[in-house]
Amino acid sequence: MQCLLCHRxxxxxxxxxxxxxxxxKRISTTCAECLGTFHKIRLxxxxxxxxxxxxxxxxxxxxxxxxxxxxxxxxxxxxxxYDATMKQYMHDYKFQGHYQLxxxxxxxxxxxxxxxxxxxxxxxxxIDDQTWQTRGFNQVTGLLEDLQTIEIxxxxxxxxxxxxxxxxxxxxxxxxxxxQIDVECPExxxxxxxxxxxxxxxxxxxLRHAAETLYAAGCRxxxxxxxxx
Amino acid sequence: MKTRNxxxxxxxxxxxxxxxxxxxxxxxxxxxxxxxxxxxxxxxxEFYCPACIQLGRVTTLENFFTLKEPNQFKQLAHYLxxxxxxxxxxxxxxxxxxxxxxxxxxxxxxxxTGAGKTxxxxxxxxxxxxxxxxxxxxxxxxxxxxxxxxxLQAAFKQVDIALLHGRQTEPYRYTQLTIATTHQLLRFYxxxxxxxxxxxxxxxxxxxxxxxxxxxxxxxxTGSCLFLTATPGxxxxxxxxxxxxxxxxxxxxxxxxxxxxxxxxxxxxxYSKMYAQKLIRPLKKFIKNCQEVNRQFLIFxxxxxxxxxxxxxxxxxxxxxKITTVFSADEQRLEKVQAMRNHEIDxxxxxxxxxxxxxxxxxxxxxxxxxDDTFSSAALVQIAGRVGRSPKRxxxxxxxxxxxxxxxxxxxxxxxxxxxxxxxxxEHAMSSVSPSDT
Ligand SMILES: [Zn+2]
Ligand SMILES: [Zn+2]
Ligand SMILES: [Zn+2]
Numbered sequence: 297m298q299c300l301l302c303h304r305x306x307x308x309x310x311x312x313x314x315x316x317x318x319x320x321k322r323i324s325t326t327c328a329e330c331l332g333t334f335h336k337i338r339l340x341x342x343x344x345x346x347x348x349x350x351x352x353x354x355x356x357x358x359x360x361x362x363x364x365x366x367x368x369x370x371x372x373x374x375x376x377x378y379d380a381t382m383k384q385y386m387h388d389y390k391f392q393g394h395y396q397l398x399x400x401x402x403x404x405x406x407x408x409x410x411x412x413x414x415x416x417x418x419x420x421x422x423i424d425d426q427t428w429q430t431r432g433f434n435q436v437t438g439l440l441e442d443l444q445t446i447e448i449x450x451x452x453x454x455x456x457x458x459x460x461x462x463x464x465x466x467x468x469x470x471x472x473x474x475x476q477i478d479v480e481c482p483e484x485x486x487x488x489x490x491x492x493x494x495x496x497x498x499x500x501x502x503l504r505h506a507a508e509t510l511y512a513a514g515c516r517x518x519x520x521x522x523x524x525x
Numbered sequence: 526m527k528t529r530n531x532x533x534x535x536x537x538x539x540x541x542x543x544x545x546x547x548x549x550x551x552x553x554x555x556x557x558x559x560x561x562x563x564x565x566x567x568x569x570x571e572f573y574c575p576a577c578i579q580l581g582r583v584t585t586l587e588n589f590f591t592l593k594e595p596n597q598f599k600q601l602a603h604y605l606x607x608x609x610x611x612x613x614x615x616x617x618x619x620x621x622x623x624x625x626x627x628x629x630x631x632x633x634x635x636x637x638t639g640a641g642k643t644x645x646x647x648x649x650x651x652x653x654x655x656x657x658x659x660x661x662x663x664x665x666x667x668x669x670x671x672x673x674x675x676x677l678q679a680a681f682k683q684v685d686i687a688l689l690h691g692r693q694t695e696p697y698r699y700t701q702l703t704i705a706t707t708h709q710l711l712r713f714y715x716x717x718x719x720x721x722x723x724x725x726x727x728x729x730x731x732x733x734x735x736x737x738x739x740x741x742x743x744x745x746x747t748g749s750c751l752f753l754t755a756t757p758g759x760x761x762x763x764x765x766x767x768x769x770x771x772x773x774x775x776x777x778x779x780x781x782x783x784x785x786x787x788x789x790x791x792x793x794x795x796y797s798k799m800y801a802q803k804l805i806r807p808l809k810k811f812i813k814n815c816q817e818v819n820r821q822f823l824i825f826x827x828x829x830x831x832x833x834x835x836x837x838x839x840x841x842x843x844x845x846x847k848i849t850t851v852f853s854a855d856e857q858r859l860e861k862v863q864a865m866r867n868h869e870i871d872x873x874x875x876x877x878x879x880x881x882x883x884x885x886x887x888x889x890x891x892x893x894x895x896x897d898d899t900f901s902s903a904a905l906v907q908i909a910g911r912v913g914r915s916p917k918r919x920x921x922x923x924x925x926x927x928x929x930x931x932x933x934x935x936x937x938x939x940x941x942x943x944x945x946x947x948x949x950x951x952e953h954a955m956s957s958v959s960p961s962d963t
Contacts, residue, residue, distance in 0.1 A: 393582045395567055396575050432567040432586050 299327035300400055325399040335377040346497055347374035347525045362500060369517060370507050372497050374525030375408050382524050386496065390435045398438035405523050406441040412521060415491035418443055421506060422451040435495050439523060448485060449506060450478045460502055473505040477513045485515055492520035541589040544572055555583050555711065556739045577739055580711045589714060596657055598701040605651035607680035614951055615645040618773040622649045622751060625771050626719055631750045633765060636775035637784055637944050638755045638910030646721065647680055654701060658718035661703040663710050669723060674704050707736065713743040720744040721751045726758050726903045734760055755910060756903040756940060776948035782919035783945040785912045787938050789925045795893060800834050804842045811891050811924050812843060822872040822889045825908055827897035829876055836874050850874045886915030889922040895934050896927035905937035
């Protein structure tokens with residue numbers, strides 16, 4: 297198997313046991329050197345509000361501002377730091393549209409979610425119709441392996457409005473909410489615990505819009521997990 | 526400049542599929558790669574091509590748009606305004622190239638580094654423009670395009686030239702002469718009568734075939750492609766052997782001297798010896814030689830990790846020598862290169878990054894571990910080509926130190942010997958032809 301990122305051949309270590317006991321070993325898609333260039337976030341040294349990598353567990357400045365502004369519960373956990381190598385990866389995966397690259401993180405991300413979650417429902421943030429037309433895939437669901445998500449949110453944006461990623465920070469924070477609830481029977485989500493899933497937590501604006509929409513529909517708690525922060 | 530509106534001008538665009546999908550496989554029509562369906566599938570029954578994604582993604586979500594090339598160009602009184610003179614071999618090559626252009630054939634121009642191949646192109650471009658043909662000059666590297674643009678504009682003062690590369694924001698203009706990166710070429714389908722691709726072998730070897738296919742799609746079926754290179758790869762040489770490609774040689778540098786030939790010294794374990802701070806004999810002799818006549822030098826090593834201990838081993842024996850190391854991500858790279866140009870330092874120990882573009886007149890070059898995988902034969906020929914660029918010192922030493930002769934080392938030696946033989950043949954042929962024949 298060739299490494300998805302550097303295209304070199306991956307040398308698989310086959311433990312002796314696998315020769316005796318036939319078991320399906322998962323084939324690696326990314327070599328150890330390449331994986332080593334991404335940096336995981338540790339709980340002990342990250343903001344309890346948004347999962348940002350920093351010196352301590354204290355609430356970071358951005359989160360303190362959010363706390364002053366909103367009156368509902370919302371926290372985010374993240375698996376990786378959104379540093380230069382991760383930005384490059386996201387560029388290739390999401391903006392260049394290299395869908396195969398989902399395999400680089402799909403397994404670890406799904407395991408991370410499964411280990412953290414006590415929620416009733418997992419909800420991947422949706423993409424709008426125009427993104428379906430051009431990108432052809434939802435980058436969040438691409439990153440999920442064997443996890444059951446439900447589609448209860450819709451995303452609608454005016455045709456002439458910029459995407460979140462094309463905006464400056466202050467513009468992003470001012471964006472209006474484009475999420476709508478899409479369920480046949482509202483009872484279905486009443487009083488439920490929801491875990492939102494997204495690829496990147498940048499300002500937290502989009503995720504909080506989704507949370508507000510869900511709280512308005514009667515959900516009990518809404519939290520989120522992102523691949524990076 | 527105004528952008529051209531195709532609708533207003535009544536030119537028809539044609540919609541074409543980007544990928545062909547059958548029962549089990551998908552075929553990218555841009556780069557000609559086949560895939561098992563499931564591997565390249567997007568949700569909702571769409572497909573994309575990972576093979577040529579570097580050039581912008583091809584998917585079944587879109588179509589290619591193409592237009593019947595109208596060749597609507599205003600006829601100018603003069604195209605070529607350049608008044609320089611070509612050498613006899615440049616002139617001969619340019620005639621051979623024009624012949625291929627006129628017959629819609631593909632052509633390879635094998636020109637050694639420092640032969641003046643750009644000037645040689647002028648007559649061919651001139652004839653093509655006069656005949657109302659659409660011409661494109663493309664290179665894989667942005668900096669080459671940026672350097673070519675002013676030179677071509679100076680040579681064809683009245684011609685409107687479009688420059689296309691990824692870093693620019695100007696909208697696309699329809700022009701008779703275009704300079705573009707090979708990435709940008711992929712926006713064109715059957716558009717050019719003459720397509721010139723510079724530095725074909727700057728493509729990484731594995732991708733070469735794919736990218737060549739993709740880029741040549743930009744030329745009309747009746748058009749011709751001219752490949753320029755100092756170190757042709759297997760793919761092109763095969764086509765020459767199969768007579769699918771005409772070939773011209775520009776084997777002599779503008780100052781008329783042959784390429785310095787490569788000397789090889791075999792040293793086992795140069796790595797561990799140098800690591801143990803023992804300066805290996807051939808390298809010691811090489812540096813001593815340079816020092817005695819006060820000549821600058823470059824020492825190439827395969828990897829960044831070799832730089833510190835090679836520097837230490839050299840500095841131990843030659844404490845008075847002013848030398849330093851440089852690599853691609855070096856923050857002081859530009860300063861160090863400038864210091865070398867200003868003769869403030871005697872030599873640089875470096876990785877492969879200086880192999881193209883950077884010239885220091887009158888240097889000697891040594892490659893430590895020339896048999897390492899990182900050095901392709903093209904890279905080795907380019908490195909050897911750093912030597913003897915100055916008319917003041919058209920010769921020089923090229924020393925390869927390696928444990929054995931790798932395929933790349935052998936090919937580099939052969940290629941240089943081959944062009945030098947060609948240069949001799951040419952000299953002989955020219956001296957036996959009377960001036961009236963040429
Ligand atoms: Zn890798
Ligand atoms: Zn925070
Ligand atoms: Zn392709």
